[in-house]
Amino acid sequence: MTTYQEFIQQNEDRDGVRFSWNLWPSSRLEATRLVVPVSCLFTPLKERPNLPPVQYEPVLCSRANCKAVLNPLCQVDFRAKIWACNFCFQRNPFPPSYAGISDVNQPAELMPQFSTIEYIVQRGPAAPLIFLYVVDTCLEEEDLQALKESLQMSLSLLPPNALVGLITFGRMVQVHELSCEGIAKSYVFRGTKDLTAKQIQEMLGLTKPAVTGQQGRPLAPQDAAATCKFLQPVHRVDMNLTDLLGELQRDPWPVPQGKRPLRSTGVALSVAVGLLEGTFPNTGARVMLFIGGPPTQGPGMVVGDELKTPIRSWHDIQKDNARHLKKATKYYEALANRSATNGHSIDIYACALDQTGLLEMKCLSNLTGGHIVMGDSFNTSLFKQTFQRVFSKDYNGDFRMAFGGVLEVKTSRELKVSGAIGPCVSLNSKSPCVSENELGIGGTSQWKVCGLNPSTTLGIYFEVVNQHNAPVPQGGRGAVQFVTQYQHSNTQRRIRVTTIARNWADAQSQIQHIESSFDQEAAAVLMARLGVFRAESEEGPDVLRWLDRQLIRLFMFHLRRSPFLQVFNNSPDESSYYRHHFVRQDLTQSLIMIQPILYSYSFHGPPEPVLLDSSSILPDRILLMDTFFQLVIYHGETIAQWRKAGYQEMAEYENFKQLLQAPLDDAQEILQTRFPMPRYIDTEHGGSQARFLLSKVNPSQTHNNLYAWGQETGAPILTDDVSLQVFMDHLKKLAVSSSA
């Protein structure tokens, strides 16, 4: 018997699943007492290089409201060619193609090692990938130039048969026709007018598209290409589009002194969504929105064009002083829902020094599985590399992206699904395994995840519904099946099925077992997601109070201080950005976000992780902090002086040079793989950017207690925040008193 640690790791590697509890309390009552609900982090498309997809359709349970997929947990009668569904116990005959089935000739889906299996299904014509660029032209010349180059570069990364489209906007919104010779054509929309999808389609001349595939099945690419002049195969319009992008000018409308440029982001998105909706419903598509500032006019306006009116801050929001907030949010939510319904995802690449309205627009990406990337300028490597990384490929040479995913969760009878938290929307599918208690996005057993990548992870929450007086038979197991249908980036339709089972345990008799099956990391992340989910919808203090009541240990200290829950020192956009990423990254990344990692480099030994504490900040150390969003290299006071003196240039101080180089190399490694690329900060003691580090560490030494601790042991942090020690003390006290 392996340890739980190994078991958990193995499960994660094979199925992409991490449960908070790996033994399940057998009744609702017991489950409730555990505080942390039975839940899991599920990475539907976890990369499985060793999992070759099978080329046939899954076999489904014939019961109408079950439809579970045949899996290794099913009981099979090889002679009778019958299998029993392990969810509803329906007995199903095998289909004719399984006639040759026998003990020794089992299909893959019955083999235990294929608890996760991927099917390739042939339904309808393969749909092309669609990339629709929506580009803000109200940029500084330099920014626009950089963006144009990035876009042109991206064309070379797209598969030749992918369809591309271009919408530019400023004061007006222009939809560019791509296949025209001699004259550049575009359709122009006023930036201030909210148009219905029907109007947009009429105006674009899409009202009579070729008959779209039945049931939303995609058109054959060639047909579609013929009907839509705005979306054309890359290979056909490569040159045109490159030229078009090259000629792209800044928005020509004059911007008077003291005004912001008029930016019709809302209408541009509406047009983009309407365009795709009208041409390629239910086909994988990415709307890639590039913005250099907040929407300033029309529907979805976030701030007026008067510069003297600053964009809303948390302060304004708390005082209910953000007049466009609700309206804009509602507008973008409506767009996001439409887009999600059609399986299109929306990415937002926002590069500006000020806020760009992500708070209002975040739902666009959150609900559709799109990316949000926030940077200072398009002319930064952060943006350029991040954007490039969107088109990265896997070991098969396929894009690390999938579209139009539908995740369905099936549970055995004792268990029901309360909800999910992640980049998904509910499909409102009421099945018997849907719980009445909602956690996250609930009330359904199916979620749509329009944009997926191998690291996209959803938190899924369950409820044990077995009544205390109806015990589960000893040794019984509960099962959960995840069925993920999606469009692979090579345009195939695929279905990945993951079926897992856990033992039921009686909490009273087996409490130790249950305790030992607790996955602290998963639980922390899952609880944090719940916290963030609530933070998005509730007032900040309420969430903290709720969290405090949950009595989560350790991690919660940092979570409490993290930008996911604290808005202090963060703009609304930043908060949205951080939260966006938090609810979709896998467990490892999520942990980094909750508790940044701090490495220390010194002459005293190899690099070592150190406590995220002010006491770790020492003069002769180089610190490397990874908060997921930032990579901070901090040179201690002494190191900084040495470096300034140029010792690293001297041959006799080669070791110092290496010491300086070590964190850089490590950082580079992280930079290579992280998406979005973190902000890279190289600073030193006393540097202004050192604040990124100082704000994260546990303020064990502050100006309040500095002298008590003495000089040698670290750097004091000028803060009134409580330290971990204080927090813990307080927590202990509470734990005792509350139990009383």
Next chain:
Amino acid sequence: MNVNQHTPMASPYGQPQPSFGQPGYAPLDGSYPAPYAPYNGPASAYQPGAPPQGPVRGPPTSGPPPVSAPQQYNQYSQSQGSMQNGPPPPTQAPPRPAVSQPYNQGAMNLSGPHPSYPQHYGPPSTMQQVTNQMTGMQITSGPPTAAGPGYAPPHSSQPPVSTGYSAAPQASYTQAPPPVSSAPTQPPPPSGPAAPQQYYSGPPPSSQQPFNSSLPPTSQQQQQFTSSVPPHPPPQQTLPPSSYSGPVPTQSQPPVPPVSQAQQSFPTPQPPFSSAPPPVSQSSFATGPPPSAPGSFPPQGPPPSSQPGSFPPPGPPLTSAPSCQYPGPMPPQQQPPPSQPSPYHSGHHPPRPQMPPTSMAQSNHLPPGPQGPAGPPGPLQQPPSQPGMQTGYPPQQNGAFGQVRGPQPGYSGPYPGQPNYGAPAPAPPAQKRLDPDAIPSPIQVIEDDKAKTTEPFTTGVRGQAPPLVTTNFQVQDQGNASPRFIRCTAYNMPCTADMAKQSQVPLAAVIKPLATLPPDEAPPLVVDHGESGPIRCNRCKAYMCPYMQFIEGGRRFQCGFCSCVTEVPPHYFQHLDHTGKRVDCYDRPELSLGSYEFLATVDYCKNNKLPPPPAFIFLIDVSYNAVKSGMVNIVCQELKTLLDCLPRENPEVESAVRVGFVTYNKVLHFYNVKSSLAQPQMMVVSDVSDMFVPLLDGFLVNVNESRQVIESLLDQIPEMFADTRETETVFGPVIQAGLEALKAADCAGKLFVFHTSLPIAEAPGKLKNREDKKLIGTDKEKSLFQPQVGFYSSLAKECVAQGCCVDLFLFPNQYVDVATLAVVPVSTGGSVYKYTYFQAQSDQERFLNDLRRDVQKLVGFDAVMRVRTSTGIRATDFFGSFYMSNTTDVELAGLDCDKAITVEFKHDDKLSEETGALMQCAVLYTSCSGQRRLRVHNMAVNCCSQLADLYRNCETDTIINYFSKYAFRGVLSNPTKAVRETLVNQCAQILACYRKNCASPSSAGQLILPECMKLLPVYLNCVLKSDVLLPGADVSLDDRAYLRQLISCMDVAESHVFFYPRLLPVMKLESGSLPVAVRDSEERLSKGGVYLLETGLHLFLWVGASVQQELLLNIFGTPSFSQIDSNVTSLPVLDNPISQALRELIYSFRAQRSRYMKLMVVKQEDRAELIFRHFLVEDKSASGGASYVDFLCHMHKEIRQLLS
């Protein structure tokens, strides 16, 4: 011939008129019994004159006529009476006499025809008719009396006489004679002849002498007139006639001529319409007359009989009958004359034939005869000349008129001749009356005016009426605006509102502020008063002008308009000379000229900012129809070169006008043609419900800078849409787009919209097809002229506010609702061009010429016009293409050199004869180079306390311009029928007022027309018959709406030729001079001739069926009539004088008009002839419009009703 005659006449006129104008009239009005007498005298004199001319007249000796006259009278009276009762005929005759006489004379002299007429008429009926006519003539002449004087001289006397006679004769002949003569045949004739002779003889001596010994003639004439009047009363008739030999004669004469006519008519009647009739008639005449006459009689007989009741009945009916049959009157007449004349006039004839040509008198009277002899041509020509006679005739017609159709029988009886004339169309019923030749002839008036205008017209004399628009003359600005800028209905305004109301003469001015002047006249000088702007009156804000009186040594000036005294700014001070004039008076245009321009300062600009140069935006429909018809291709090709011709003030500087391009179907495509682009960019705006301009930079560009991109664009547009299948279009958003573009560029400008179809696509301003022929003629008809939706009115308002002028080029294949689409162009001072069923091949030339002209012509933007007047009078109403947001300021988004605005004035106080009435029209506008300017036109007219003065200084062409605009606006709110009635009423009131207050006392039955307004009835009739007021079955609602808006901004010259087209006999064309025009009547067309007809919009070349091969060869290059291709739009270039002259003529016609006229070749008896005939406005129209003759009768009836 006519011309000649005219000219002679003219000279007399020249004299007479002046004298007339004032002296003559004056007498008429009031106290002029004496003058009248003289007039009458003249008339009589005329007769006498006639005699002199020829024994002819002698023959016609009035003596005889009288005798016959009585009889005839009776007949007339009956006939007329039955119809109208005698009165009309006489009246008609009388009024005109003066004028007509001259004309007649002229006519007589001029054309052989007259002679011919004389022959016919002269001998037999002439006398009587003449007398009638004469009487009438005289009456009319009454005013003319003056003319009388003029006439007095031998010529005049003769001419008048002759005219009188001729006219009368003709008329009488045609009408009266036919019946009488024909019916009664011999009896009447003899009498007729006798009568005439008597008349003539009597008069002649007297007439010639008359002048001297005016008394006898006068008496006679007067009597005659009066008698003529009686004639109408015919009922009473017998008596009167008897008493008045004169009247009788007319009838008597008629009889004779009638016969002749009848005969003639017979032939014609059948072919009446076609010119052919003449020949036929002639032929027929010989034989025809007798037989036909009989035959004819029967038909007429019945009616006549009824009417005839009176003595003449037997006779008349017969006559009438003939007349009926003789629709072809003219030709018939000619022929008949011979046949009958000979019988009747045999005695006369001899003389006539000879006489006709030679002597006026003969011609006049003789006409009948001569005509007969002369042959068809003669008649044709004669008719015009005869007009003079009209006066005499009209009465008859009048009588006939109202009744005409019904009563015709009776009438016909009396006026066999008339029927013929009028008959052409109605021939059969035509039993009517008047001889068209006897009624006032526009041609005659035009020619007379030409003849008398030899000197340049100087504007220095207040109240002087300028030459007619049809006359070429030079203008010298001496303090009042040139008539090219301002024409008034009256140059002598009544002093009081009461007078104005009494006379009903509209007081209006037609102002064409930016009119193009001929090269030999300098354009208005530009005056710069410096930074403080133009100097103006403190109170009324009138601009400095010659009417400002400097006082106190030049330190102040008194405003001529409001009398307020204003300080002269120091920088403008100048000493006065001993006459009180500023020393620098002649150095400063604003002190010495009628028209000039001020440079405006920023105070006169929008937002106190000097305006940027204007922009032109071309908006091209690229829907299926537009592409298929070739329009898109043509426009794009043309624009490439046209863009080099954008308007500029200084030809050496490149135009400051920027251009932009838009194409559209149901969405709009804007083009970015920025010079830095390698290729144009197209921006499609589909959101037509809420128009906006998608780009700023690169839409409006300088042509030279962006030439390459623009050419590339213009090359690509036709290609891009070559395969379009889009048939729906929008329209409102198109204008909105242009407007928004101008707004964005913050400039004024002009939109050129090329549009094909009813905008049915979903968008603001969407229209439905509402053409419903069933509504025509109902009270709801007016709704068809009103815009279908209110959208365009508010859009127009916005356009005006921005200075956005819209020119609309329509290429419809079906109903496009011009009434609605034209709202914006009309309100913004733009133009509408319509090319129905446009086909590249045949219509390209016309369209391109229009387009070129429209693009190149001088235009001012963002204009405001204000008309200030001296105290006592006020501009109250405005007609034209503009928008008014208050009651005084006429706002024009664009004002080009072809647009005229008609302004109506009303009294609000008394005017003084001393100071006259002043008006100052100031137009503030932005020139095409972006300069802000004020153009000022000053005009002073006299004021009068005597109505006669008013009537003596009117300009009928201008009145008609006003009437037509007034009426065409009226159809928006009233049924067309009511509008027509209003017009007729007002006209009748004008004439009745004259008759009542200014004309010499005469029998109520006489139609007396003021000299200046004698063409009012004929022109008014043309207005009434226009497609707008009386549409034919084939006239679309769009056409009517199109014409309606077109008229609204026409100047006097355009409206004149539009309502009374110019018809030139091409076969008489000689290089260097224009042939004298022919009256617009089918009977004036000779089957062997070729005629050119222009209306300002259309140009026809009518080819008679029996044109000489040589002529055809010369013109068409083919000897065969049948081989003429009637589809050609231009004539082959042939190297012969005729071809050259004709092509030059066509070229010069086109050059004169603001719109290019496409040439249509119409072969006689071809289908297309129907279209052509529509423009023969003196004839009955297919849509039921009255013939001139009929209308004159009707008008007379109305007048009589008013008088009674």
